Amino acid sequence: MAEVTQLIHHYLRHNKRFPHVLCPGCGHGIVLGSLVRSVHQLGLTKDEVVIVAGIGCSGRIAVYVDFNTVHTTHGRALTFATGIKMANPKLKVIVVMGDGDALSIGGNHFLHAARRNIGLTALILNNNIYGMTGGQTSSTTPESSYSTTSPFGQQEQSFDIVKLAKAAGAPYVARSTVLHVKLLDRVITTALERPGFNLVEALTPCHTQYGRKNKFKTTVDMYKWYKKNAIPIDAYQKLPEAEQALRTPIGIISEETRPSLEERYAMMKSRLEGAKS
Amino acid sequence: MKTPQEIQRFELRLSGLGGQGILTLGKVLGAGLALEEGYYVAQTQSYGPEARGGASRSDLVISSHPISYPKPEQLDLLVALSQEACNQYYRNLKNGGFLLVDDSLVKQTPTNIYWGLPFTTLAKDKLGIAQAANMVLLGALAHLVPFILPRAMKKGLETSLSPRFLESNLKAFQLGLTQAKKKYPDVGTQWTSS
């Protein structure tokens, strides 16, 4: 087993001070580990990987890994990534975003990146809350749960990220939790391999800001909640509807293949080139 | 490049309705004068919301010397292809300025001194394409305005148009030129108004 951590250490920036800034029990570190293992498994070099991150706790993980890392503005990571990918399609561009980042302030960019099918791996670290700014409601905060800006319970319906991504046209949509690390490794690896816009939603607990206010005594309780409620998609589909409402399906939610924007663009350019000569 | 005729500052307005090809005409005329004849030309146009049928306008300031101020202040020549345009812009015409109208569309001119040719009717009847009215107008201008040279305009059309459209456009141009010559055989060879 020792190779797992050693492997991760190989990809960390050792001139950055560890431990990282994230809270005890925060799942973001687990996602980072998963991401590193996926990159390693595919044999990608450090130089060809670009991590583009937004603002928030998720945005902070970019600085710790020894890839090309770009820590952008709140909600706009996908726009930077689009520019990078179109400018140099050879790069493997991974976009790390939080739920508030990707779906509240950046919701429009998210929809359009999925629609254009630009070749990115979008990794949304969904902790159902604005962690870094102190636990305000995000667009994925579940109905009736509490936050500093919903002291009497959230009255609005929340986004289902995978459904949204699928509807917007993302060809590969998957979800896992940080407890289901092997699944997470697998879906991230697949997402990195595939062409086009591939979305992985990682459910990751925020005890500090979300759990505390919503009857989770400890971080571990939140992991236990995942253990109980995250159900593989196949099993989930067999559940009666009333049961489904209480559970969260994980696994590959949808998978199809469409040529990515940069491939289509290159094809268009070669057509123009052909017409000229 | 020496310009065919010394011009201090000549202000021309093409006006009418959207869809009459006024903006295209402005570009073609401006390009011909600037690139083929060597004049300094500043061409501006009205940018309303994009819709056909609304008012349309293209202005050209033409000079043998660099143009400081690109917009017309007092027109030397107003071309009106609609009654509204004629009414609206006639007051911008300078004293002694010229008015050219499509007399199949402009029935009431504010003055008795004007040039009139039925560009739209000519295009429709003789060529079968109402949209060619702007090229008929260009042909007429090439006769009526001494420094707009028919040869240069034709050359301009040849370089800017694809061969597919060239023939019909040149035909329209020639029609305008001939008709203008027939109706107004005695226009001056030098521009005298300014």
Add this chain to the structure above:
Amino acid sequence: MCAMHGCRPAFRVAGFMATDLFNACSAVMTKKKESAEVSIYPDWCKGCGICVAFCPGHVLELGPDGKARAIQGIECRNCGFCEYHCPDFAIVVKTKRSTAKKEVDHAHEG
């Protein structure tokens, strides 16, 4: 049956077959009965307790300093759960080779 910590390949969670859950186990099922040793970097450990709560062999505990440590005398089953799930990259599980002496860095175990 997983030799390491007694879990069955098809793990039952909330009454449903959940093969993906704890998949970490299946990876080590092939490595039969190699005993292993858990090392923890106390400087990196934040004491979240995930490893302690989920270790199938109950090998780990939180020490008086709030950091995780291995309990002496309990055999690690080398399932790797703690290593995969440590958010702070603070845990290393090392396979003990029969010939190797027990000179793994114990200093970290607090």
Add this chain to the structure above:
Amino acid sequence: MPMKVKKNQRKEERAIFALGNEAVVEGALLAGCSFFAGYPITPSTEIAEIMADRLPRIPEGVFIQMEDEIASMGAIIGASLAGRKSMTATSGPGFSLMQEHIGYACMTEAPLVIVNVMRGGPSTGLPTSPAQGDVQQARWGTHGDHSIIVLSASDVQECLDMTVQAFNLSEKYRSPVILLLDEITAHTREKIHIPNKDTFEIFSRIKPSMPPEWFVPYEESMRGVPPMPALGEGYRFHVTGLTHDVNGYPTSRPEEVQKLMQRLFRKIDQFFYDIQIVEETACDDAEVLVIAYGCVARSAHLAVLQARDLGIKAGLLKLKTLFPFPRPAVEKLIRQCRTVIVPEMNMGQMSREVKRVNNGHSQVRTLNRIDGQIITPAEILKQLQKA
């Protein structure tokens, strides 16, 4: 739509009859721009339209229409980090949306060009009418203290020339450069000469030459402009909008923050003479000075010539660099003239700068118009006669 291309009598040049917006595209392509991301907005739309037609035809050229102006800025910053010369074009409301990312480009020192074709505002304002209301926004639009380069152009040939300048300055100083046009300049067609590529200087960002392990991404140097590798070239480092240390990692230590911020100012300020571009007309013996920029400078030019005919010793200082404010050029003429007239199509955004520099030397008069109409030569002449 480019009107036509014709070989002129000077063989190395092409002459075309083009819109200001078209000239911007020609200038950008000459300067080596290969990436455009934008969102259509009047009166800048032709730039995007022509780019959409031209860029796919050149090697490596990329055009992408984004979902909004925020995304457009994000995309061109990304492309710039990936090694491209990139640009976007917009107008009033879109420019407002871009402000956050302009700050990001300043902080991360991403070279890029933003063309803002000014129209009447605030808000939706006068979409098809000219104005010069974004001058101070271009300087101070993004939050936080920052240094930035703002240029302007007043005729179609200048649109081409200043776009080339904008790219050169942005690459040289690793800074976003804003080119301010107005509806009149952008929508006037004139004959322009497109120079041959080897007849003028094209500057491209300096890349690091040391081995990657020695590379310090934001190292202090005399020039203050660190070399810039493209993503994927082997120099892995962290790019962030947070204040960062020389290695690129976020820092809030006062001494490191201070050092970074001072360098960001110094790298532009110390090369002031390279950035300051102005044009003088009849200034040698002028007693009355007009300071103007953009389309108003054309009216002012005619007014000054007319005033000279009337025996008034008038001169024109046309500003092509608006910021950093060309203080030396303005100061010199202010000392010589008794009256300075600043005509502009806003309520006095540039005259504030002139007054600041004037410091009581001469009388500064403003001539403002905010009704969507250009200030005419007659209006300026009237002021010159009164002065």
